[in-house]
Amino acid sequence: MPAIPLPDDLTIGTVLKIDAQAFELAEIEPYTRKDGQASAILHWRSNCPTCGVEFTHSTGRTSAQFNRRCEEHRKAAKPVTGKRGRKCKLSLATA
């Protein structure tokens, strides 16, 4: 799926929903980019829609590409719902 643009004011506990699947922002890890700019890595927590196991997924600060499934199931290469390339419904709820 395409990268999702993220707002600037994300806080821990923010929940990003992709269709029915919730990703909770569990940790914001600050880091300094090679050019000296401060940035962060976001750690999101979700449950695999195939087996239900909890997994964490890290993304960049400003846009995010999400794995919808756990390590074991992400190679399935099948969309979680609907057809490949279909637009997912996104919603963001700040804590």
Ligand SMILES: [Zn+2]
């Ligand atoms: Zn799984």
